[in-house]
Amino acid sequence: MKIIYLNLLFFFVIISCNGTEKKYQQAVVVQKIKYKKNTTNNDTLWVSQNDTTYFRKEKVIRSRPCSYAKLETQYELIKPLNNAYYFIYNDKKQLIFEGKYSSEYTDEGQTNKNGYFYNSKTYQYKSNGNLESIHYMVNGRSSKTELFDRKKRVSEITYYDKKTSDKAKVEIYDEGKLDETHIYTSFNNYYTVKQRIRN
Numbered sequence: 001m002k003i004i005y006l007n008l009l010f011f012f013v014i015i016s017c018n019g020t021e022k023k024y025q026q027a028v029v030v031q032k033i034k035y036k037k038n039t040t041n042n043d044t045l046w047v048s049q050n051d052t053t054y055f056r057k058e059k060v061i062r063s064r065p066c067s068y069a070k071l072e073t074q075y076e077l078i079k080p081l082n083n084a085y086y087f088i089y090n091d092k093k094q095l096i097f098e099g100k101y102s103s104e105y106t107d108e109g110q111t112n113k114n115g116y117f118y119n120s121k122t123y124q125y126k127s128n129g130n131l132e133s134i135h136y137m138v139n140g141r142s143s144k145t146e147l148f149d150r151k152k153r154v155s156e157i158t159y160y161d162k163k164t165s166d167k168a169k170v171e172i173y174d175e176g177k178l179d180e181t182h183i184y185t186s187f188n189n190y191y192t193v194k195q196r197i198r199n
Contacts, residue, residue, distance in 0.1 A: 042100060043084040049075045050091050077101075080115065096123050099137070107139045116140065126150075141165055151176075 047054045056076040063069035080086075080101045088097040099120025104113040112118075118140040124132045130152060136143040142160040149155040153176035161168045170182040170190075182190040 043081055044087075045081070045084055046087045046089070048089045048091070048093075049096075054078055082115075086117070092125075092129070094123070094125055094129070096125075097121070105140060112140065138162070 045054075049055050049057070054077065056078055058074050058076070059071055060074045061069050062072050077086075082101065082103040085100045086098065087095060090096045097117075097120065099117035101115065102118055103115045104111055105116065105118045106112075107118075118137065120137045122135040122137075124135075126132045130150065131148050133145055133147050135145045139162070141162055142165045143162070144160065145158045146154055147156040147158075154173050156173060157171045159168045159170070160166065166187060167184045167190075169184060171178055172180045172182070178195045180195055181193045183193060184190040
């Protein structure tokens with residue numbers, strides 16, 4: 001009888017240890033830091049928005065034209081490192097942003113001294129966790145946005161004019177293959193170039 005009780009006790013101890021380990025693993029923050037001082041290489045940081053040593057979190061009310069105001073969470077990067085390349089993850093450990101932080105940036109002879117990610121990628125995800133879009137910034141301006149279908153294939157790419165940030169062209173894909181291109185002549189006017197002949 002004592003052996004049975006001991007076996008049961010041992011079994012419950014193992015279960016509780018496994019449960020504790022599982023909870024601990026879920027609470028782990030995504031954080032890797034490679035910091036190279038006095039080298040020509042960029043510092044590289046992997047950080048989570050939940051890490052309070054890197055981000056200040058606050059609730060803000062946002063209102064947009066033709067929609068109701070809603071409460072959103074805003075994250076502010078605390079003391080960003082100049083010339084560091086950041087990989088930023090959300091609470092689901094999905095990569096949501098990557099880019100190099102520059103305290104000042106020179107493009108075409110103009111120097112901007114506002115600290116910013118002038119070259120970056122922003123990732124958005126669908127409710128099922130699949131990638132929905134990637135938005136690219138180049139030299140502080142919108143460059144392109146890629147949209148993905150439910151099979152994780154590119155479904156649409158929007159390219160932006162580097163001076164005005166207006167749409168320059170939109171490529172429409174069907175089953176991962178370029179189908180047609182809309183080339184914009186003005187803000188909301190475009191002509192279509194067909195890429196494939198359908199049977």
